[in-house]
Amino acid sequence: MHMSDALLSPAVGAAFWTGTAVVIAYSSKKLKENPDDRIIPLMGVLGAFIFAAQMINFTIPGTGSSGHIGGGMILAVILGPYAAFVVLASVLTVQALFFADGGILALGSNIWNLGVYPCFVAYPLIYKTLTKGNSVSGRIAPASILSVVAGLQLGAFSVVLQTVLSGRSEMPFDTFLFLMLAIHLAIGLIEGFVTAGVVNFVRHMRPEILNGVSRSETLPGRISFKKIVLSFMLAALVIGGALSWYASSHPDGLEWALERVQGDQDSQDEQKGIAGMLKNLQDRTAFLPDYAFRETAAAAEKAGTSASGIIGAVLVLVILVVFGIIVKTIRNRKAG
Numbered sequence: 449m450h451m452s453d454a455l456l457s458p459a460v461g462a463a464f465w466t467g468t469a470v471v472i473a474y475s476s477k478k479l480k481e482n483p484d485d486r487i488i489p490l491m492g493v494l495g496a497f498i499f500a501a502q503m504i505n506f507t508i509p510g511t512g513s514s515g516h517i518g519g520g521m522i523l524a525v526i527l528g529p530y531a532a533f534v535v536l537a538s539v540l541t542v543q544a545l546f547f548a549d550g551g552i553l554a555l556g557s558n559i560w561n562l563g564v565y566p567c568f569v570a571y572p573l574i575y576k577t578l579t580k581g582n583s584v585s586g587r588i589a590p591a592s593i594l595s596v597v598a599g600l601q602l603g604a605f606s607v608v609l610q611t612v613l614s615g616r617s618e619m620p621f622d623t624f625l626f627l628m629l630a631i632h633l634a635i636g637l638i639e640g641f642v643t644a645g646v647v648n649f650v651r652h653m654r655p656e657i658l659n660g661v662s663r664s665e666t667l668p669g670r671i672s673f674k675k676i677v678l679s680f681m682l683a684a685l686v687i688g689g690a691l692s693w694y695a696s697s698h699p700d701g702l703e704w705a706l707e708r709v710q711g712d713q714d715s716q717d718e719q720k721g722i723a724g725m726l727k728n729l730q731d732r733t734a735f736l737p738d739y740a741f742r743e744t745a746a747a748a749e750k751a752g753t754s755a756s757g758i759i760g761a762v763l764v765l766v767i768l769v770v771f772g773i774i775v776k777t778i779r780n781r782k783a784g
Contacts, residue, residue: 449518449603449632449702450543450558453551453723457614461723464610465556471564472537475530480779486673487531488772493680494523495535495768496761499542500688501642503739503757505696508634513704514696515635518603520566521596521643525575526650526657529567535768536563542763547756548734552726561606566599574598588647593640600636604628607702619709627705635701650676681765688757692739693750736760 453461479487498519505514519539523532537559543549550558578591608625651658653676699707731737739756741748 450550451554453553455611456554458722460610460614461553464560468556468559475533478530480775485776489677490673491531491535492765492768493677495539495764496684497680499539499760499764500684500757503692507696513631514698515701517639517642518562520563522646524567524571525647529571533563533567538767539764545733547739548730548737552730553723557610561603565602570595570599589644592644596640596643597636600632604632624709631701684761688761689754692753692757
């Protein structure tokens with residue numbers, strides 16, 4: 449659901465940039481109130497894991513389309529909604545700036561669509577309600593599936609609404625909406641099972657993490673995150689460095705829907721005005737566009753994919769750790 453700049457007008461893009469910035473600022477403020485610094489490395493490795501996991505597109509049978517996890521619900525369940533939103537915003541920013549995955553003008557919209565709905569709507573209203581504030585395994589799977597599906601459906605609807613507000617009237621609203629909701633229902637069902645698997649893994653390793661987050665409690669000081677951190681970091685490197693080779697080549701859900709309502713989604717508007725300036729900026733910052741080396745031979749395609757997965761995961765990890773250290777420093781200064 450990574451939108452390109454061609455789908456948005458500058459006004460709509462700026463509006464969602466503003467809304468996203470407000471949510472990031474509020475989430476950062478809430479994180480400064482959390483005295484447990486062990487969340488910093490956990491945010492970093494989970495961000496690296498989600499970055500790598502999003503590189504694996506899985507085929508949706510019978511559609512000619514593919515999808516990848518959004519990861520917002522995984523992050524919200526393990527970290528809580530505020531840390532989750534910051535982590536997902538970091539992942540999407542790294543993807544846009546360094547890998548040309550999603551437009552820069554559209555970055556605010558992409559963060560909003562993939563972050564706000566799972567973190568601040570589906571997680572508190574559906575997941576926490578169904579699990580009733582505890583991590584009993586029998587409730588995790590249905591709660592994960594329903595909350596992920598709801599979050600993705602809201603995000604898909606938001607994409608359609610943003611294109612309509614941008615004046616992309618050549619796209620039939622009803623058809624585009626139906627295709628987006630239908631394909632993201634299928635994607636959501638698969639991501640729901642993945643989410644349940646990851647959450648149950650954390651529950652098995654450290655159930656105190658899930659219980660603490662769900663009840664907004666400070667975790668006991670004796671709990672070590674070391675095994676969880678190492679597990680997710682290893683998973684990120686394996687997924688990004690090797691399993692990403694086997695990602696589906698079919699267009700993702702958004703691209704698939706667009707092809708059926710308007711054909712090629714590229715637009716000359718993308719080369720003009722603010723969108724054109726941001727596209728030129730992205731061309732300069734994206735050193736591995738489309739997760740591949742520039743002008744590389746086909747034989748080196750897997751090497752480019754592996755490099756992208758590993759470098760991207762490490763970048764997200766570093767950015768989030770630095771962010772956490774800054775938040776910790778500001779909190780300590782205010783406390784002093």
